[in-house]
Amino acid sequence: MAxxxxxxFNIKCQxxxxxxxxxxxxxxLGYESVIVNNNLQSLQGxxxxxxxxxxxxxxxxxxxxxxxxxxxxQSKGKKIQQLSRITAVLQDDxxxxxxxxxxxxxxxxxxxxxxxxxxxxxxxxxxxVDIICLDLTETIGFVLKRQLLSLAASRGIHFEIQYGPALTxxxxxxxxxxxxxxxVAATCQKNILISSGAExxxxxxxxxDVINLGRxxxxxxxxxxxxxxxxxxxxxxHAKSRKTCKxxxxxKNISTLESKKRWLLKAYSDELSNSDEDSLKEGEEEDxxxxxxxxxxxxxxx
Amino acid sequence: xxxxxxxxxxLLISDKHHPFVYLKIQLTFENGEEDVNELTPVQFKFxxxxxxxxxxxxxxxxxxxxxxxxWDEGLAILRVPSIEAxxxxxxxxxxxxxxxxxxxxxxxxxxxxxxxxxxxxxxxLR
Numbered sequence: 001m002a003x004x005x006x007x008x009f010n011i012k013c014q015x016x017x018x019x020x021x022x023x024x025x026x027x028x029l030g031y032e033s034v035i036v037n038n039n040l041q042s043l044q045g046x047x048x049x050x051x052x053x054x055x056x057x058x059x060x061x062x063x064x065x066x067x068x069x070x071x072x073x074q075s076k077g078k079k080i081q082q083l084s085r086i087t088a089v090l091q092d093d094x095x096x097x098x099x100x101x102x103x104x105x106x107x108x109x110x111x112x113x114x115x116x117x118x119x120x121x122x123x124x125x126x127x128x129v130d131i132i133c134l135d136l137t138e139t140i141g142f143v144l145k146r147q148l149l150s151l152a153a154s155r156g157i158h159f160e161i162q163y164g165p166a167l168t169x170x171x172x173x174x175x176x177x178x179x180x181x182x183x184v185a186a187t188c189q190k191n192i193l194i195s196s197g198a199e200x201x202x203x204x205x206x207x208x209d210v211i212n213l214g215r216x217x218x219x220x221x222x223x224x225x226x227x228x229x230x231x232x233x234x235x236x237x238h239a240k241s242r243k244t245c246k247x248x249x250x251x252k253n254i255s256t257l258e259s260k261k262r263w264l265l266k267a268y269s270d271e272l273s274n275s276d277e278d279s280l281k282e283g284e285e286e287d288x289x290x291x292x293x294x295x296x297x298x299x300x301x302x
Numbered sequence: 303x304x305x306x307x308x309x310x311x312x313l314l315i316s317d318k319h320h321p322f323v324y325l326k327i328q329l330t331f332e333n334g335e336e337d338v339n340e341l342t343p344v345q346f347k348f349x350x351x352x353x354x355x356x357x358x359x360x361x362x363x364x365x366x367x368x369x370x371x372x373w374d375e376g377l378a379i380l381r382v383p384s385i386e387a388x389x390x391x392x393x394x395x396x397x398x399x400x401x402x403x404x405x406x407x408x409x410x411x412x413x414x415x416x417x418x419x420x421x422x423x424x425x426x427l428r
Contacts, residue, residue, distance in 0.1 A: 029409075030425070167398035170356060202332040202398070202405045209395040209410055216392040 005032035006207035007232035009085070009109075009131070009195035010162060013038045018200075020069050023080065025201035027073055030208075033081040033232070035109060036064055037197075040088045083236070085109035087133060090119040096127060109239045111160070117142035124152035130239045131193065133160035136179040137172050144186040153191040156238045158231055159183060163205070163213055164197030180217040189219055193235065194227040320415040323387035327394065329376035332405035338376035346372055350380065353397035353408060358389055365390065370417075377411075379420060387413070 011022055013036050026034050064082050073080050086107040088099065104110065111131035114120035120142060123132050132152065134140055149159070161183065166176040184192060194214055198204045205213070207228050214224025254265060329338055329349065341349075347369055355363040367390065368381040382390050394408040412420050 163396075166396055173357070173396060200332065200405070202330070202407050205395055205407070206409055208413075209391070212388060212391045212410070213395050215388050 005079075005233070006030055006228050007033045007035070008198075008204070008228075009035045009160060009193050009232060009235070010037045010133075010164075010197045011035065012197065012199045014199065016065060016069070019065055020073075022198065022201050022204070023065065023082065024073060025204055027078045027080045029204060029206040032079050033083060035083045035085045035195075037085045037087055037111075038107070040086055042089055042091050083108040085111060085131075087111040087113055087131075089113045090115060090123065092116075093118050093122050096122065099127060099129065105243070109235065110242070115141075120144075121148060124148040124155075124157070128242055129157060130235050130242065131158050131160050133162065134179070134183065136162065136176045136183070137165045138175065140179060140182070144183060146186050146188070149187045153187060156234070158191045158193050158235050158238075159187055160193045160195055161217060161227075162195055162197035163210065164195075164199075164203050167203055177216065184218040189223045191231060191234075192217075192219065192223070192227045193231050194224070320384055322381050322415070323384045324370070324414055324417050324420055325380040325382065325387070325391065325394075325410055326412040326420045327378055327380060328409045328411055329378070330407050330409060335404050336406075339374050341372075341376065343369055343372050346376075346378060349397075349400065349406075350394070350408075352401065354390055354393045357393035357396050362386075362389060362393065379417070384415065 008026055008031050011019075011026070011034050013019070014022075019036065023034055064084055070080065070082060084107045086104055086109075088104070088111070090096065090112050098104065099110065099112070109131065110129045111133055112119075112123050112127060112129045113133050113135060114123045115135070120132075120134075123129060125148070152159075161176075161180045163176070166173045192214075194210050194217070196204055196210075210228050211221070211224045214227050215221065217224075219227060257265060329341070329346070331338060350367060350369070351363055354365075354367065365383060365386045370379045370381055372378045380390075391410055391413065394410060397408055398405060400406055412423055414420055
């Protein structure tokens with residue numbers, strides 16, 4: 001387990017000079033990784049506009065700082081790591097297949113912002129994303145069902161609270177706090193991230209301030225700390241596992257194996273008895289179809 | 303240099319309830335718009351009270367908050383009752399614009415129940 005590394009999950013993408021200032025302030029405040037966010041207003045795009053849309057999705061290498069400036073930050077003796085993230089606003093439940101597009105998958109972290117109960121349900125139940133962020137500056141407009149949220153939590157999806165908008169004016173502040181309390185209560189204080197959404201360096205707050213702010217959102221101290229440390233790490237790991245190839249491993253007791261498939265077991269034990277490395281490899285290869293078959297069989301049983 | 307023969311050190315652990323929490327805070331303005339060195343303690347207190355009032359209202363602002371010390375660069379030590387400390391810290395965090403529409407931020411550098419603990423910052427040790 002790595003040391004606690006504070007992480008800010010949402011820094012707005014902008015010109016390199018401004019971004020450099022932002023990241024510099026973030027390192028001074030004690031953050032060790034920052035995530036630059038690219039907001040995508042809509043996944044839609046009719047066929048004529050397709051070319052426009054392709055221009056819209058800028059590759060992550062363009063929104064991040066180049067290595068030289070990061071190295072200059074690191075030379076001051078502080079660790080800093082930058083990652084890219086894209087947030088897609090889900091207007092309706094069509095077009096979600098575009099989340100699988102290569103230009104979106106190039107980003108390190110994939111987030112969605114559902115706008116209706118339908119898209120929210122879709123995001124919680126099926127979409128392969130890392131973060132669900134809701135617009136907390138306005139009334140959410142649908143009920144946050146505990147079952148849906150716990151389902152999303154069990155799939156490793158995290159929910160984001162942005163405190164940046166709360167710094168603007170008092171009505172927005174009120175709205176953000178009440179929505180955040182709502183969200184935290186609905187998720188049972190689990191899988192919460194607190195991020196800044198900062199555009200200017202002055203909008204950033206130090207991790208310790210953010211942890212204390214988490215207390216205001218109904219988290220206890222350790223949960224609030226997790227919201228800037230542990231959960232961030234979990235999201236990064238989730239993103240990594242999402243990017244590796246999809247695989248299934250099924251463990252089953254030998255005694256429950258169907259009589260038809262007994263030959264697999266016998267073949268495997270024969271392979272093992274010729275304790276060569278080559279035979280081991282073959283055994284592994286054989287194992288995979290077996291697992292698949294068993295998976296299929298279990299599906300049939302259901 | 304003479305080396306002292308006997309250096310006694312002691313560790314005191316206390317589980318008593320402490321009435322106050324001391325916060326070491328720093329006020330920063332965006333792009334150095336305003337010179338924080340020229341702030342008088344009265345002005346500083348006004349900003350702190352405004353920050354508390356904005357988030358916690360009049361009842362929150364009725365908690366006794368004292369400025370014990372104000373240095374250059376907007377550094378200050380606040381003394382707040384420990385029950386209210388969390389709320390007041392959060393209120394300071396959420397403060398972003400002054401009455402004259404200048405962007406600023408209160409950064410809490412250290413928080414402790416003991417005033418002496420603020421004399422050194424372990425986060426600066428490298």
